[in-house]
């Protein structure tokens with residue numbers, strides 16, 4: 001007999017993805033491509049912090065840390081040093097196929113990513129004036145990565161009143177590596193006396209052709225002496241490619257955007273590419289937090305709301321992609337780190353005193369940033385006895401133990417690779 005429905009409206013689905021960050025998004029895309037009906041829940045706000053570049057791997061934390069130009073060479077060394085790392089459960093082919101499928105979807109949704117010609121990380125300029133290694137760079141930023149690789153004369157321009165983006169200071173910091181780089185400030189047309197400016201406001205303003213024309217006039221003196229021009233990412237949430245082409249044509253040289261500090265327009269573009277388009281991935285998405293997920297012989301059940309209406313979801317499989325602390329997949333009670341939805345055991349230091357290293361910048365990384373849940377080789381969470389908790393349930397992304405994505409520069413890579421592996425496995429089971 002079927003379990004009694006909790007509400008009048010019940011959605012039966014093959015898969016429930018809990019989480020709408022990078023891992024949840026990748027899982028939903030892979031499921032869609034395999035014809036798996038999917039309901040996804042979770043807020044996408046975490047993605048609004050991300051730079052919009054897809055990191056794979058660059059740094060093996062340690063004393064000293066080892067930085068790898070070739071991420072696959074790095075992953076091989078990482079897995080040797082940390083055999084429980086999530087990358088130990090995926091092959092190089094699975095990683096490559098996952099990235100290929102993910103970026104193909106993104107290209108169809110309007111964001112084209114550029115990988116390197118060889119297996120070497122690309123370098124992108126950050127608003128802190130540093131170079132960050134990354135694997136896949138969106139078209140909006142690719143001229144910057146190429147200019148760094150070819151040591152071109154780069155002009156950085158910031159906008160008066162825009163916080164967290166100082167072109168002169170960035171240029172100063174980068175000069176040792178890029179001697180030809182310069183920095184300048186312009187006033188934004190029509191906002192000369194506005195005080196603090198928000199990125200979104202400027203993106204909207206630039207939709208007006210007259211504002212764009214005056215913006216170009218103000219950029220021109222700084223563009224003329226350089227080979228390529230770098231701007232804070234303010235070129236529209238949706239028409240960024242068309243806007244960049246207008247600038248490039250008018251200025252006669254490549255223009256690239258630099259991701260801004262949070263909220264990041266480039267991160268928001270990914271979110272919009274995924275969910276904002278009519279039709280989108282064709283799956284149900286509910287931007288809510290869920291709790292009290294039940295399990296029975298048919299699968300998983302939980303309640304969401306659509307407007308004021310409660311809707312019951314019944315799913316055969318479940319992927320837990322709820323993230324770590326920021327995403328709220330993990331929480332803290334007294335001095336323990338807990339998994340918030342199923343109370344799964346969390347691998348963690350034995351007490352709060354062990355969470356952090358004495359040195360904030362310790363190159364080994366803080367143990368708390370490797371906390372997470374244990375899984376088997378197919379990313380199925382384990383219970384306290386070390387057995388698979390539920391063979392129909394998987395985990396993906398930063399909730400997984402034994403990885404420090406921030407230090408390793410592996411955030412999107414772990415999310416995409418683990419999501420790819422889980423969806424491939426549940427399809428074959």
Ligand SMILES: Cc1cc2nc3c(=O)[nH]c(=O)nc-3n(C[C@H](O)[C@H](O)[C@H](O)COP(=O)(O)OP(=O)(O)OC[C@H]3O[C@@H](n4cnc5c(N)ncnc54)[C@H](O)[C@@H]3O)c2cc1C
Nearest residue numbers: 019020021022023042043055290322323327397398411412
């Ligand atoms: C500031 C910043 C910059 C970054 N820059 C980069 C970068 O340049 N390159 C890169 O590759 N990666 C970057 N990342 C990392 C990347 O964006 C992801 O955070 C990371 O890959 C982890 O993704 P995730 O999906 O596992 O978790 P999260 O992104 O944390 O997502 C967790 C999801 O689970 C949902 N959730 C949690 N609990 C519930 C619940 N009970 N019910 C429903 N939903 C729930 C949340 O709402 C959220 O949607 C950056 C991250 C940050 C914070």
